Amino acid sequence: MMNELFNEDIIFSAYKKLKHYFYYDNTSLLIKQRISEFEAKNLNESDFSGIKVKLFSIIESFLKLDLKQQNESFNSNDLLSRPHIDFHLLPKTFKKISRRYITNVPHEDDLKLKRINIFIDASVEVHLISVLWLMFAGKYLTREIGTHNYAYELQLNEDDQEGKIVDGLRLYKPYFIQYQKWRDNAISKAEDLLKDKKDVTILSLDIKDYFHSVELDFGQIKLDIKNIIDLKIKKSNNEIEKNGYSKDQSRINVLCDLLCNIHKVYKVKILKIKPSLEGRKFAPLPIGLMSSGLLGNYYLKNFDNNIIDQLNPTYYGRYVDDLMFVFPNMKIDATNSSTIDLFLDRYFVDRNLLSFNSSNLFDNESYDKQSPLEYNLEGYPNMVIQSEKVILHHFNHKESKAALNKFKKKLEDQRSEFRFLPDEDKLTSDFDEEAFSLQYSDSINKFRSIQELSEDKYGASKFLAQKIFARSYGDKENDLESDNQILTFFKGYVGLSFFSLWEKVATYFVITDNASNIVKFTRHILRSINNISYSELDTELDKTLVRKYIQNNLELFLKASISVPLALNPSIIFDVSKQEEKSFFEECRMIAIEIRKSNMFRHALTHIPSVNYTLYTTINNWGSNLLEFKEDLLFDNSSEYGKLIELAKFDENFIYPDSKLGMELESKVSLLHSYNRLAILSPRYVYFHEVNIKKIYEAVISIDEETIKKTKSSTKKGNRAQEMPKISQIETKKELQLDLVNAIPDNAFEEYWVINYSWRVNAKSKAQGLKEKYFNISSKEVCGEIIENYVDVRGEDKKNIVDKKIAIGNIKVEQTNILKSINQKPNLSRDRRKELFDLLNEADKQRCDLFVLPEVSVPFSWIKLLAYRSHKRDVGIIAGLEHWINSGNFAFNFMLTILPIKLDEYTTSIIKIRLKNHYAHDEKELLKGHRLLIPRDTIIEYPKSYDLFHWRNTYFSVYNCFELADIYDRGLFKSKVDFIVAAEFNRDTGYFSDIAGSWVRDIHCYFVQVNTSHYGDSRLIQPAKSYAKDLIQIKGGLNSTILVGELKIEDLREFQLVEYNLQKEKIDKGLTVLKPTPPDFNRNNVRIRINNKSFK
Structure with missing residues (x-):
């Protein structure tokens, strides 16, 4: 009967919703740990089908238990093998000592509990019953609840008249x-x-x-639902629909009975803590279910x-x-x-x-x-x-x-405060400034007016969050003052009262690789836990019992608080000598590995986004450091390597339709491929830009001389036009080697689909349609040696504003920073982070559509930071990356374009990198002097490529400095673009100024030129008369800043659309400052731009 009511897809969907909910619930670390233990014990299959079968068999067995068997299981001491129910006690408030004087000495002795919280401690099977009940019974009851309720509102499919729970991960x-x-x-x-x-x-x-x-009467709940369903059946004229309602009723009866018994057992369990429940007829609601x-x-x-x-x-x-x-x-x-x-x-x-x-x-x-x-x-x-x-x-x-x-x-x-990137100047100020507040009785200028020094939980939490964010993008600079203040703050009364912040403290010390401070923090907290007593406020309770529960549960919570961030780097070494401490941290390490395997840790802190879904995370027995990336770990040819590769082979039923990637996994970047089990069991929606970034790393790492030799041997001899494979002929990954970089977004989407959609019912039939909502990239050859990529960025953005606000970053590109990246030691210092944070914040304040930085101005590891900002603040970003040196000794000069995409309530970004087609002469000499290879000089058959972006009703292309000197390349997009972006690191401003002036007239578009500030000539230019040509122009300055200008694209198009005689008439009447369009200007292309259509 259970097979008729529930199937593998239903159970797996419920499990994903359960895991998603508790992944984002910051108060439920112990349930995260419980989920991790469950997966480690039960879900070790590497293929999706095996995972679904195993999960279904576990729940099916549970559903088949009769009442007596349920109770035996719930009361069993076998916590991992059988479904069980118990409870956790955690403090709600402690009694604060009333003093007649003000002191900074922490209250550490005789810490009296004032109020406690009781949480259910249940196995994953119990939680799954709760989710299944919500999926089937909840959808009927939720419409009976008024709109004045804001918490726990089910996420229903509004397009479905039946109001089903939405497909995917969300429940509430x-x-x-x-x-x-x-x-x-x-x-x-x-x-x-x-x-x-x-x-x-x-x-x-x-x-x-x-x-x-x-006091919940499940009998009444069942009756209410039955009445609702009976009414729906009565109103329906569709037999299939009626059968669906009847089937739901059968499911709900089973789930209600089981959930009712769960509540009853929970009530009995907590009577020792809440004896006042004894006389109540019905059971209470378990917190945590x-x-x-x-x-x-x-x-x-x-x-x-x-x-x-x-x-x-x-x-x-x-x-x-x-x-x-x-x-x-x-x-x-x-x-x-x-x-x-x-x-x-x-x-x-x-x-x-x-x-x-x-x-x-x-x-x-x-x-x-x-x-x-x-x-x-x-x-x-x-x-x-x-x-x-x-x-x-x-x-x-x-x-x-x-x-x-x-x-x-x-x-x-x-x-x-959370909209903007953290101010690094403020972060260097004392932790005490944020974590403490003074209460005054009179003027704040009178010392005797100070009444109280109180701890500020919000301030402490904010400080830690901002500090963690900033340090995750930089070097591990020491901040001894903040470290000591944090350790001093989390002692005694404050340390226990703010136990929900323990994980943030541990995270901060993990990302700064400071094991000794984790040890100190742990000792402080354990000492405080040992000093807990229960106050006399609740006379009905056994104080010794409460104290024991609280101390045991707080120690469990401390282990979980350390283990969750430790999952990012389980190999941290704790230098402790006492056996008790060794056992404590070893247990944390084992829990951390289980948490890593289940992906129930903070994904945002990994060095490469979505790397935690790949085989790289399994290296060194799941001990690899995800806070950094070591390319040499990808080249392990031991027997262990072969075993790992075998894990990544996806079940054919869950590969993207007509995938061109293949699953042979022969390349050296195989360990960066998604691992089936990790991807399918992801607790969160993985944004496209995250996979896009990982695929960028894969592509760059995979290019080496051996790959090039294979590629060369497979190409025909002759002139370049004959040697280069036609885009239409590219069918396999091996043939894509020549243009691996341009294929990144398409390849990324396949993996993105596997992680987020392959597990859903009927997902394969919707795959191509889903991709069309995001973007489409088509390529064509121009004159046999240039690939023109048309990047059509779509989404469902409701903005119809064509004109664009452009922010130019006036920033000095330091030669020392360029050299540091060439030597593979990029400058990620606090000062440099602050400079970029400030510029991004200012662009946000100005509500800019696009933010542009010069060539070689950003370390490649900050792609993640720029993508995060684009995604969070819905802004396009164009920047030149400092030279990226891979293990093949290639020096890549990439131009980075990040464009946000809005789809439903989600915002993500497409990230397009493009290799510089023409390295400057001085640039080549510098790189060759460091014994580095230049891609286009080494890969003779590698074609030049340029991108034409269609994004939010505008069309533009991006050029990288010396590319502007190629007169043919400059004319590629005549009449097709509204503006050109040129990112430069160029001292010959006179020559490039002449190029810019002629370009805007010859192509007839806006021109956004961004150069390093000490060379200058950063500007916005329009195809206008000399006095009106420059909309913005800037050079120099000690401080980095932005200038903002607006491109009146609609006016430009309207002018371009008419013939010369009407253009001349507008000019003569003083209605425009624009110059006439050049000869052979294709007005059909202008019409395409006006109508927001695609160039084929």
Whole structure:
């Protein structure tokens, strides 16, 4: 029967959704570890079919258990072999010592717990039942929940009338987006009321111990769903549709019964910690089980509806246990000391929305008493709201709106802090500046006004996040002051209170390769854990038992916090002598390897994006350092190498249709190919630009003299036009060797599809259609020796703005930096990062469409940084890479073009590198002097190539410095482009200025020229009269900066479209400064550009 209700595809899809959810849940490190253990034990098959079969058999066995067998399994001590249920205890708050003096000495002794949190500790099988329930039962219940609920909103397919869960990885809408909407909508409504000259009251309520206060009747849940499905069957005239509903009902019955038993067992397990649950008829919601979010929303749906019916506020929103209301013109008695209680009594108690907690009922005279009142949600006796947690804001529309405006500005400032790249100057300031805040009683200029020195969790978290980001793109410079401040901060009371930041601390020390500080940090935390006691606030609990659970679970959490970042480099050596510490860090290393195998670590920190899905990550028994890239590791010819290569052979059913890549894996970059198991089990959506970057590395590394010799021997002798294979004849990877670089985006898309889509039902039939939504690259020969690549970048961007804002980077390209890259020791210093960060931030502030940097201005390892910025901020970036020297001794001068693509809610980028066709004479001498090979001098048959980009209604091409000197190459795109970009490192500005001046007239387009600042002549030029030709021109300056200009492309096209007589008429009437188009200017091409069509 189970085979009829569930199949391999359903179970695998549920597993992917489960893994995706907890990958992004920063609070669930222990569940990440549980998933990693599950995969290490159960999912070792290298082929997709084997993984699906194994996963299905595990869940099928679980579903077949009867009630008695379930309970035996849930209570078993065999945590890995059988489905089980238990719980974790973690601290919620510690009791802060009240002192009559201010000190910087941390509170480290007798750390008293004030409140605790209970989380379910369940096997992966249990979590999968929760996900399956959401997939089948959740989609019916979610439409019964009001739109005023913002948390745990299922991601439904809006195009499907049945409202099915979306295909792919997501189950719930992203929590951070929903939380912002919940909060921002309230502020927006309040502002609207004030603008309408209405007073505003904002009320915030908090439900105490929300999840464990729920009493859920699964019998009623089943009945509700049955009624919904029966109604759908009754309304349907389609037999197939009716059968689908009936099948869903059968699935839901099975899943509801199993989920109900999971809740019951969980309740019994936590009675020792929450004995108050003993008398309750139904079980609470386990925190950490994905279904609990939607069930909690459904449980309170009647209360939510009553709020709308009885109060009808301008805004009501609930985010889990936080309720927010916005009211117009409410009466507030500001003179009474119990204003909040009076407000709740008048508007909530009197309308049967809240009731006084029976233990706190007394007459109205007691309103002036200081003890806080407790309220229950009417009809929900366990749902308690304390008035001391209630926040009430009242704004008179005639008075100052400073509080609301300041709060809104603070939110905007926080967003901008993460919108922009970190300011490296601020990052060199003390950690203490961010992690501590001072509270004053009077003027901030009076020392005696200091009331309290308090720790700032948000500030500490922000500092660590920015520090991690910046250091991941640079050298491992020492920052002893920050290191010591971090270690000092995370001690005692603060170290335990901020345990959710432990992973960030460990990550920072892992990426700076500072094992000794990880050891120090661990010792501080373990010492603090040992000093925990349980306060007297909860007299019903066994304090010794609670203390034991908390200490054990915090130690587990510490191991997980270290292991997750350690997965990036499990080979870090911890210099410890005590056996206890050796065992601790060895266990962390073993956990880290399991986490690496399951990919449940921070992918963004790997040196090469998506390298964690390749065989490279398996080198040295999964111990390779993913924070750096060592090309020599790819050339291991041992027997181990052959075994690894065998793992990468993909199941033929899951290879991109008509793939040209082949799976023979004979090249030396075989270890950079995706490993079937890692790719298919990815917990996250891998963006196209990530795979694109990895394929760039593959292509560059693969070119060596041996490859060239093979290529030469396979080509015909004769002139260059005869020797070069026609693009239309290219069918295999071996034939692509001649133009491997231009094939990168197409090859990348095949691997991108395998990782993200091959596992989905009917994915193969949609593969080509999906690629057409992203881009299409077609190539043709021009005069037998030039390949013209037409790069049609598509996406679904709704912007129709043709004119483009261009940012020119006025930056000095240092000869010393060029030499460092030639010697394979590029300058990645803090100062250099700061310079680039500042330029990118300024381009973002100016809302530029395209940011351009000179030739040889960026180290090749920062492709990832530029792609990240393009993807995050939706900006195109063009830059010249410093010489990239591969193991074949080739020196590549690449021009980099990164163009963002918007598709649905995703933004990614296509990254196109192009090899410089004409190395300058001095450049060649420099490279040859370092015994390096120049590609086009060595690969005689290698054709020149240029790109014509079609992106967001504009057409342009990019030239690399000395290429401008080739008079024939300059004329390739006459009438086809709106603008040309020329990136230069050139001292002969006079000659190139003349080229630029003639080019804009002869090709009749805008010209964007970017040179190193000390040579200058960076400018935007238009095909206009001399006095109006330069839109921007700049040279020199001690500081690096940007200049922004706008290309009026629509005006240019409109002018180009008409014949000479009408152009002349506009010029004579002073309606334009543009010069007439040159002879033989193809106006049909102008029409193609205006209509946003493709050049074939």
